[in-house]
Amino acid sequence: MAGLDGSRDASGHLVGNRNVADVVEQTPLAEQSNRRNEFDTDSVNLQINGWLKSLGLDFNPFFALNAAVDPHLSEYLIGNDVFKAIWGNWNSFVFEPAGGGKTALRVQTAQACWETQDINRPFPIPYNPPFLKWETIKPSLDDHLAEIAIAAAEQLFLGLSHRPHWFLEMNRTAQERIGELLARILSVDWLAYHLDELAETNPLQALKLELDPTFNAPDPPGSAALDQFCTSLRSTLEGSIPASGQPELLWASLAELLVQQLKFPAIYLLLDGLDTTYETASDPHTAIAALTPLFALIPTWSTQLKIFVKGFLPAETKAEFHRQAAIFAIHPRIASINWDQGKLAELVRRRAFVASKGQFNSLDAIVTPDLRDFETLLVEEIVALRPREILTLINEIFAAHTRNNGQTGKIDETDWQEGLLVYKRDAFALS
Numbered sequence: 001m002a003g004l005d006g007s008r009d010a011s012g013h014l015v016g017n018r019n020v021a022d023v024v025e026q027t028p029l030a031e032q033s034n035r036r037n038e039f040d041t042d043s044v045n046l047q048i049n050g051w052l053k054s055l056g057l058d059f060n061p062f063f064a065l066n067a068a069v070d071p072h073l074s075e076y077l078i079g080n081d082v083f084k085a086i087w088g089n090w091n092s093f094v095f096e097p098a099g100g101g102k103t104a105l106r107v108q109t110a111q112a113c114w115e116t117q118d119i120n121r122p123f124p125i126p127y128n129p130p131f132l133k134w135e136t137i138k139p140s141l142d143d144h145l146a147e148i149a150i151a152a153a154e155q156l157f158l159g160l161s162h163r164p165h166w167f168l169e170m171n172r173t174a175q176e177r178i179g180e181l182l183a184r185i186l187s188v189d190w191l192a193y194h195l196d197e198l199a200e201t202n203p204l205q206a207l208k209l210e211l212d213p214t215f216n217a218p219d220p221p222g223s224a225a226l227d228q229f230c231t232s233l234r235s236t237l238e239g240s241i242p243a244s245g246q247p248e249l250l251w252a253s254l255a256e257l258l259v260q261q262l263k264f265p266a267i268y269l270l271l272d273g274l275d276t277t278y279e280t281a282s283d284p285h286t287a288i289a290a291l292t293p294l295f296a297l298i299p300t301w302s303t304q305l306k307i308f309v310k311g312f313l314p315a316e317t318k319a320e321f322h323r324q325a326a327i328f329a330i331h332p333r334i335a336s337i338n339w340d341q342g343k344l345a346e347l348v349r350r351r352a353f354v355a356s357k358g359q360f361n362s363l364d365a366i367v368t369p370d371l372r373d374f375e376t377l378l379v380e381e382i383v384a385l386r387p388r389e390i391l392t393l394i395n396e397i398f399a400a401h402t403r404n405n406g407q408t409g410k411i412d413e414t415d416w417q418e419g420l421l422v423y424k425r426d427a428f429a430l431s
Contacts, residue, residue, distance in 0.1 A: 048398050051407040055366045056359050061351035062394040067103035067387075068128070068273070071209060074216035076350045077108050078343065085335035086310055087112060089122075089266050091302055092333040093311035095318040098275045099388025101337045102312035106272045107214045109310055113268065114159065114217040119166060122266040122308075123159075123258050125152045126212060128273030129290060137279045137286055141293040146247035148269065152254050153185040154211050161198060161207060162217040164229030166262070174261060179236025181257060185250055188237050195230045259306050271311040284317040288324050295328040339385040345375035347387055348394070363394075367411040374411075381420060383427045396423045 045063070052060055064070035080101075086092050086109050096102045110124040127148055131137055156178075160167045167175060182191055197203055203226070208215045221229075258264045271291075274280045280287035294309075301307035309332075313321065318334075325332065353361040363374045371377065382389040397419030401411050404418070 044399075044402060047407055048402050051402060052355075052366075052398075054407060055410070057352070057355040057366075058357065059355055060395075060398070061355040062348075062391045062398070065099070065388055065391055065395075066276070067101075067107065067214070069213055071213040072354060073104060073107050073214050074111050076347075076354045077104060077111070078346050078350050080105065080108075080337060080343075082335045082337050083108060083112075085333050089302075089306070089308055090333055091298060091309045091311075091330060092335065093309075093313055093321065094335045094337065095313050095315045095321075096337050097315045097384075097386065098281065099386045100315070101339065101387050103214075103272055104387070105337065106270045106310070106312045107216075109268065109270060110214070111216050114162070114215075117163065117165075117219065119263055120265065122268045123152075123155070123262075123264040124268045124270055125155055126214075126270045126272065127151050128276070129271075131277045131280065131290070137277070137290050139290060139293065141297075142247045144294050145251045149185050149247060149251040149254055152251075152258070152267075153182050155215075156254075156258070157182060157186070157191075157194065158207060158211055158215055159217065160229065160233075161204060161226065162220050164221050164225045167229055168225070168232060175232060176236045177257065177261065179233055180241055181250070181254055182233075183237055183241040185254065188241055191233070191237060195234050198226060198230050255305060255307060266306040266308060269307060269309045271309055271313070274317065275314040281314060284314070284320045287314065287317045288320040292324055292328075295324055295330060298328065298330050339387070341376075341379040341385065344379045344382075344385060344387065344390050348375045348378065348390060363411075367416075368413070370413060371411065371416055377416070381424075383424070392426075393419065393423045396420070 045060075049060055059072070061072060061076065064073075067073050082094060082105065086094065086105065094102060094105060106126065110126060113121045113124040115121065125148065129139065129144070130147055131139075133147075134143055136143075160178075167178065170178075179191075194207065197206060200206070204220050255267060258267055274287045274290070280290055298309055301309070311321075311332075315336075348363060349361050352363050352365070356365070359365075363378075364372050367374050378390055378393055379385075382393055397411060397415055400418035400422070401409070401415040404415055
């Protein structure tokens with residue numbers, strides 16, 4: 001089997017790879033791009049899914065390069081020692097490049113909060129600052145607190161929908177307090193719409209996809225308990241409850257409700273998404289400046305209110321973060337995710353296992369014999385040891401196979417070489 005091996009610099013970028021350069025030069029870039037664009041359509045993605053189904057995979061577990069939109073992510077998380085640095089009543093920050101597994105770690109942290117049927121774990125609030133909604137990269141404190149309150153209220157609604165006994169076992173006064181706060185933050189109309197939605201088929205799945213595709217609370221309730229929850233919560237909304245325009249007050253009230261009344265032992269604010277907006281992804285000073293309105297609150301949150309920030313930030317922001325953290329007397333635990341070839345191979349095998357419902361635990365099941373030990377081939381060719389790199393390569397190989405063979409057959413040498421070529425060509429273009 002002919003490889004496309006090349007040396008890499010200290011950052012993991014390819015250098016001096018004559019084989020790849022020669023092949024790219026032989027095929028005009030316009031021709032390659034046109035061929036690839038024929039694949040980049042929803043209809044052909046459906047064709048890929050159909051092909052994978054014929055091979056025993058229910059879905060493409062490598063398709064979502066953005067972990068935040070992968071509804072199956074919680075099913076194929078793999079162990080990582082860095083979780084020990086994240087989990088606990090302290091402020092902690094993880095710094096990784098884009099595609100390095102930050103969002104998966106954030107999802108793992110949230111999932112650990114929802115593992116039990118009791119209110120004995122911290123309450124997680126996934127928070128991606130919505131720069132596009134604000135139309136600014138210089139949000140005020142009120143901007144942040146308003147969105148954190150919304151994120152917390154949506155997560156509470158999701159949690160109560162999956163754990164309705166929490167709400168049903170409260171006295172009427174506590175139920176009304178929850179209904180009032182949710183209505184002031186999310187609006188009565190919002191709640192009424194989603195309560196109606198919960199009466200439909202597969203309501204919890206639809207709610208998850210809309211509010212947080214990565215949310216995962218095991219052992220969902222039966223329909224009777226869910227119906228009773230909807231009826232009880234709806235009854236708290238009979239009066240007119242206007243939305244409030246006081247972000248600081250609403251956030252403080254909701255935080256107090258979660259810790260003092262509902263008795264969650266702590267609140268974890270899971271800060272993510274700074275590398276999904278160009279301005280904050282390209283400039284670490286801009287990214288950290290966007291967070292500084294929150295920095296002044298972090299010491300008080302952690303020492304007095306049991307609110308702890310778990311930040312999942314771009315690696316490029318680390319130095320600037322430390323400078324600002326020193327100014328605001330923030331002393332967090334710092335961690336990084338250490339990927340190696342073995343862990344990335346395990347990531348691929350775990351996804352194959354989940355998507356095939358346990359039929360196989362390696363992509364060897366869908367490749368020809370000359371490509372056996374396929375995970376090793378993949379991890380040896382990616383330009384950096386990051387999950388997004390191996391997902392990108394696999395998708396290019398899937399695309400090549402679909403172009404070459406439609407929905408039939410297994411991945412062969414031609415598919416492998418063509419997918420690898422496109423992947424490395426793009427890596428050269430980005431380096």
